[in-house]
Amino acid sequence: MDALHVAVDNSRTTIKWYISLVPELENEIASVTADLESMDNDESSKTGSKSKQMNTGRKKFNMDPKKGIEYLIENELLKETPEDVAQFLYKGEGLNKTAIGDYLGEKKDFNIKVLEAFVERHExxxxxxxxxxxxxxxxxxxxxxxxxxxxxxxxxxxxxxxxxxxxxxxxxxxxxxxxxxxxxxxxxxxxxxxxxxxxxxxxxxxxxxxxxxxxxxxxxxxxxxxxxxEPFKIPEDDGNDLTHTFFNPDREGWLMKQGGGRYKNWKRRWFILTDNCLYYFEYTTDKEPRGIIPLENLQIREMEDGKKPHCFELYAADGREIIKACKTDADGKVVEGKHNIYRMSASTAEEKEAWIKSITASISKDPFYDMLAARKKKASSNIKDS
Incomplete structure (x- = not known):
């Protein structure tokens, strides 16, 4: 009977010991699970980031093939080999076929090798x-x-x-x-x-x-x-077709835009904000914008206008420089803009705030420009002090 009691006591002790381990095991399992979830999230984040960079690279390629390829190589999305670049162009996902032709037609040794590798992918x-x-x-x-x-x-x-x-x-x-x-x-x-x-x-x-x-x-x-x-099916001569550039914009919508001429007329334009640029169109169905405003080194502010409500404007960082921008004139020619400000009017106060917030988030500041502006300001103050 004593032996039986001893066995029972030992069993109870063993059971208690296992029970005592449960919280520790639960904590360990929770820790491992958290680590796995963190790894999944990190991997998902990396995948999402790479996907976003690839989309940016495609947009850059469609606007400037050379810079687009350079961007993709710098961000390790493409290898700097003719074969890898050729495969990217041959697959052609989201790429402008005019831009592909422009890149393949360049006389540089690397481009010629890409052309040869591109043609070899055709069976x-x-x-x-x-x-x-x-x-x-x-x-x-x-x-x-x-x-x-x-x-x-x-x-x-x-x-x-x-x-x-x-x-x-x-x-x-x-x-x-x-x-x-x-x-x-x-x-x-x-x-x-x-x-x-x-x-x-x-x-x-x-x-x-x-x-x-x-x-x-x-x-x-x-x-x-x-x-x-059956005639050849030739890709549309879209030239500077920026359709792919406007996928998933940061913001889009109608705004009134003040003209830069003598009479400062207001015109309704469809605006698209994407990749640190503000594009405006006459109609939502237009393939090509009437104007492009790069947001680099620009600032934005609310302002009052006697003729239009809910206004805001873009201006150069030092308030004096002509804003780097371009537009198409009445003859369809691309000309440089001559604005030192761009003034827009939203339909509601909420819409104005939303545009200001989105543009502020998109604006890219150039450190070199800031340094230069600070040096100019310092030089100006030194002259005044002397």
Missing amino acids: FKDMILVQALRQFLWSFRLPGEAQKIDRMMECFAKRYCETNPGVFESTDTCYVLSFSIIMLNTSLHNVSVKEKPSLERFISMNRGINEGRDLPDELLKSLYESIKK
């Missing part, structure tokens, strides 16, 4: 030439300069011949015929061209281009019929 095997051209010319927009087009089409011809050996005697044949097809597309489908080329004329134009020999009439006929039936 033309077993495609007839016109099909390959359709695919190639849809991946970017050909720039206007002849030298750039020459380099691009030369790379295309080389790639097509590599993936389809034996179709042409040389890459020169492919190059010449490709240009001939592009010209045919223009002649057949441009309304300003009155005299449309016939099949016979197209065949005649391409006599002897295959290393002195003729290409099969059946091949030229199939190319002609394909273009006649």
Whole structure:
């Protein structure tokens, strides 16, 4: 019986010991769980930050391809290799195809290597030439300069011949015929061209281009019929189309804007605030802004205006400098702005406060500019004191 009591006591002691460990285990589990959640949050934060940087990089690329690529490389979103940059351009997510063409057309060694790597990502095997051209010319927009087009089409011809050996005697044949097809597309489908080329004329134009020999009439006929039936789908010539720049803006809405002319007329404009810039449009459906106001080194303040309520204005940090901005004039030309202030009017006091808050958060101050302004102020006070 004593042995039984001892066993029971030992069991009770063991149970109490396990029970005593429960709070400690609970604390340890809670600590581990918190650590895991923290790691998840950190990873999520990093992912979100990288995604935001990538979107910024795309916007920068669409406005200035060179600076956009530099930004993505500096932030380790792209490797500084032709292959990595080419893959980014080939994927093309959120990228302006005119900007892609501009970047690929540059004569710098790195850009030429990117162009070569970009073309290598196209698979033309077993495609007839016109099909390959359709695919190639849809991946970017050909720039206007002849030298750039020459380099691009030369790379295309080389790639097509590599993936389809034996179709042409040389890459020169492919190059010449490709240009001939592009010209045919223009002649057949441009309304300003009155005299449309016939099949016979197209065949005649391409006599002897295959290393002195003729290409099969059946091949030229199939190319002609394909273009006649279906013109090339060329990316829209959007030039400075900033559509992708305005995804997920910091703020957007209607404001009245005071003009900078002699009579200071007020006009209703659609404003978009994004990436430290304020863009304004005549209509919400416009692709291109009427004006762009970079917010760097600007300040904002409320102000009273006798003609309009709920006003605020942007002004240069020292109050005297002309604000760096641009707009389109009546002829559609881009001209520099000549404002030292930009004055806007909101429809309500709440809307005015919201705009001021958003713009204040977006304004980027330049440390060098601050230092220079302080030095100017100090020099000015020294002159007065002397």
